[in-house]
Amino acid sequence: MSDLIATRNLTRVLPETVPVTLVEEITLSIGKNEFVAITGPSGSGKSSLLYLLGLLDRPTGGELAVGGQDAGSMSERERARTRLAMIGFVFQFHFLLPEFSALDNVELPMRKLASLSRPQMRERAAEILSSLGLAEHMKKRPDQLSGGQRQRVALARALANDPPLVLADEPTGSLDSASSEQVFSILEAMVRERGKTVVAVTHDVDMANRMDRRLHLIDGRLANAEATA
Amino acid sequence: MPLILDIAFTHIAGRARQTVVAVIGVAVGVGFSIAMAALMQGGQDDFVEQLIDTMPHVQITDERRSAARQPAEQIYQAVEISGLRPRDDRRGIINPTAATAWLDAWVPGTFSATLRAQGVMRYRSREASASIIGVEPEDERAVSPIVGEFVRGSFDALASGGNNVVIGDRMAERLGAKFGDTITAVSSTGLTRSFRIVGLFHTGTTARDEGEAYMLLKDAQILAERPNIINDVTVKLRNPYASPAVARRIEAELGYKAVSWQEANEGIMEAFIVRNIIMYTVVAAIMVVAGFGIFNIISTITHEKARDIAIMKSLGFGQGDMQRMFVIEAVAIGGAGAAFGWLLGFGLTYALASIRFELDAGGQEITELPIAWSVLHYLIASAFALGSAAVAGYLPARRAARLNPVDIIRGAT
Numbered sequence: 001m002s003d004l005i006a007t008r009n010l011t012r013v014l015p016e017t018v019p020v021t022l023v024e025e026i027t028l029s030i031g032k033n034e035f036v037a038i039t040g041p042s043g044s045g046k047s048s049l050l051y052l053l054g055l056l057d058r059p060t061g062g063e064l065a066v067g068g069q070d071a072g073s074m075s076e077r078e079r080a081r082t083r084l085a086m087i088g089f090v091f092q093f094h095f096l097l098p099e100f101s102a103l104d105n106v107e108l109p110m111r112k113l114a115s116l117s118r119p120q121m122r123e124r125a126a127e128i129l130s131s132l133g134l135a136e137h138m139k140k141r142p143d144q145l146s147g148g149q150r151q152r153v154a155l156a157r158a159l160a161n162d163p164p165l166v167l168a169d170e171p172t173g174s175l176d177s178a179s180s181e182q183v184f185s186i187l188e189a190m191v192r193e194r195g196k197t198v199v200a201v202t203h204d205v206d207m208a209n210r211m212d213r214r215l216h217l218i219d220g221r222l223a224n225a226e227a228t229a
Numbered sequence: 230m231p232l233i234l235d236i237a238f239t240h241i242a243g244r245a246r247q248t249v250v251a252v253i254g255v256a257v258g259v260g261f262s263i264a265m266a267a268l269m270q271g272g273q274d275d276f277v278e279q280l281i282d283t284m285p286h287v288q289i290t291d292e293r294r295s296a297a298r299q300p301a302e303q304i305y306q307a308v309e310i311s312g313l314r315p316r317d318d319r320r321g322i323i324n325p326t327a328a329t330a331w332l333d334a335w336v337p338g339t340f341s342a343t344l345r346a347q348g349v350m351r352y353r354s355r356e357a358s359a360s361i362i363g364v365e366p367e368d369e370r371a372v373s374p375i376v377g378e379f380v381r382g383s384f385d386a387l388a389s390g391g392n393n394v395v396i397g398d399r400m401a402e403r404l405g406a407k408f409g410d411t412i413t414a415v416s417s418t419g420l421t422r423s424f425r426i427v428g429l430f431h432t433g434t435t436a437r438d439e440g441e442a443y444m445l446l447k448d449a450q451i452l453a454e455r456p457n458i459i460n461d462v463t464v465k466l467r468n469p470y471a472s473p474a475v476a477r478r479i480e481a482e483l484g485y486k487a488v489s490w491q492e493a494n495e496g497i498m499e500a501f502i503v504r505n506i507i508m509y510t511v512v513a514a515i516m517v518v519a520g521f522g523i524f525n526i527i528s529t530i531t532h533e534k535a536r537d538i539a540i541m542k543s544l545g546f547g548q549g550d551m552q553r554m555f556v557i558e559a560v561a562i563g564g565a566g567a568a569f570g571w572l573l574g575f576g577l578t579y580a581l582a583s584i585r586f587e588l589d590a591g592g593q594e595i596t597e598l599p600i601a602w603s604v605l606h607y608l609i610a611s612a613f614a615l616g617s618a619a620v621a622g623y624l625p626a627r628r629a630a631r632l633n634p635v636d637i638i639r640g641a642t
């Protein structure tokens with residue numbers, strides 16, 4: 001199976017007193033080197049779907065395979081390992097560690113993976129931050145950065161371990177048009193030049209149209225049956 | 230620095246005040262535990278030392294511990310005779326010359342063979358019952374605690390001729406006799422002889438000072454009408470802690486009851502064990518209380534940092550990493566507390582050791598507290614502290630590590 005992500009009837013229901021269905025019966029497959037947009041109105045379950053694909057959440061129904069491996073049969077440890085090495089996740093809200101500088105935050109996943117020496121990590125982290133236009137702000141802590149800068153640091157952190165799959169939840173949501181364009185072109189270059197797979201939630205129709213595929217969610221369900229550009 | 234340590238210290242540094250309180254809690258616990266242990270151990274050592282100084286290390290008497298095997302038992306295997314009591318006709322140690330020669334050959338220390346007999350001392354119209362102890366002064370001086378305790382005369386004066394006696398000062402008081410007076414000794418068989426008091430001792434032990442009378446072995450044997458008999462051997466070993474083994478060997482070879490000082494003071498030794506158990510229970514309780522402080526701070530941190538835990542877990546950090554991180558934080562606080570506790574404990578022990586006071590208890594003057602300095606106390610107290618810290622950190626850490634990251638992320642958005 002060459003699909004990086006494959007789901008069948010993927011469902012996630014929150015077990016509240018009145019159960020809340022976040023995503024329902026989603027069947028899709030995403031191959032290597034694809035640039036996929038997830039669109040849909042607010043509250044339609046875009047973030048929830050991304051959490052499932054990123055192995056951050058466990059489905060209550062259906063099947064999910066990431067990198068050809070059945071996620072349901074992975075141990076907690078294997079899931080953590082897969083997140084670390086295979087998946088870069090950018091949250092809708094930046095979620096940086098407040099006590100650490102931008103550079104330290106980007107180094108965090110590298111230090112956990114520990115496949116580079118410390119100076120190499122530092123060098124790589126600085127390189128990624130510079131490519132995102134943050135060369136001047138590497139030593140600052142998150143509370144000394146603007147919202148857009150934080151979002152770019154979070155993107156840099158997601159790219160730190162050079163994962164084959166990047167999942168981004170509205171990575172350009174809080175950026176001005178120039179910065180959004182910069183972030184978008186970095187994601188695009190990941191796909192076009194580096195052979196990565198990027199799945200990004202976006203509200204920007206223009207941007208969605210420049211990507212390979214659009215998955216439209218309404219009330220937790222896939223609305224379009226695989227419209228390919 | 231490893232990543233997890235790095236993050237752990239950031240967390241602690243972010244809660245300086247609470248950390249200081251927790252560290253102080255542990256430090257006070259460790260410090261007082263160390264000082265208490267030093268005092269308790271000191272008292273115990275002091276007491277045991279006195280026992281070792283004053284008690285025979287092994288005492289051999291002419292008693293037997295169990296009844297001899299009966300002829301019928303020796304002949305027929307199936308025969309077993311119960312309810313027999315050991316013989317107690319107390320004839321003295323059979324063949325004393327061979328026995329003492331045998332002891333002389335291997336016992337690592339010195340010994341004194343004596344004859345103990347009951348009798349009465351009489352001076353004018355007054356009487357006092359006495360343990361009459363016949364000794365060879367050269368042998369006895371090496372094993373007896375009274376030698377250095379003379380208020381008048383000396384132990385050596387015994388050797389200066391026949392019919393000399395040394396008694397305790399309290400006995401002299403009861404008899405109304407003074408140094409140099411001649412008193413009459415009456416044996417249990419009614420034989421009477423006169424002795425001159427050539428020494429008065431004061432050991433502080435009333436039973437001794439009131440009841441013991443030392444004379445030459447020859448004189449005692451004549452008085453008791455038991456020529457050439459000895460019935461009591463007092464052994465002092467170079468290593469007092471070898472006593473049980475030595476006693477066992479003597480008893481096995483000679484057949485007479487040989488009692489080590491440990492056996493003779495079994496009750497006291499057991500009391501010490503109970504005392505130590507109580508002490509370490511108190512130490513454990515103190516550490517549990519100190520552990521609450523650590524539990525409190527780690528719980529706070531795990532709540533406060535729930536979002537960070539979620540972030541790190543979503544990046545690919547495992548449950549184990551998170552757990553380790555908080556346990557490290559707890560142990561670091563415990564370790565810092567233990568280190569300050571060592572200083573505090575050392576200071577307290579030093580202060581206790583330098584207290585001086587006058588106390589006159591029956592002539593015994595205690596002028597300072599008995600203190601034992603032992604690295605072991607420091608190690609035990611800090612082991613308790615670190616153990617308690619690890620548990621106090623582990624409990625909230627386990628819960629925090631199990632958090633599902635998305636539950637927190639969903640709550641935060």
Ligand SMILES: Nc1ncnc2c1ncn2[C@@H]1O[C@H](COP(=O)(O)OP(=O)(O)OP(=O)(O)O)[C@@H](O)[C@H]1O
Nearest residue numbers: 014020021022041042043044045046047048049639
């Ligand atoms: N803890 C929760 N309890 C109950 N309902 C929840 C909870 N979390 C999310 N939901 C609901 O689940 C649905 C899907 O949420 P999700 O965050 O996936 O939407 P989204 O498409 O990402 O929206 P947005 O574009 O605003 O980010 C929403 O309707 C939301 O109200």
Ligand SMILES: [Mg+2]
Nearest residue numbers: 046047092169
């Ligand atoms: Mg969302």
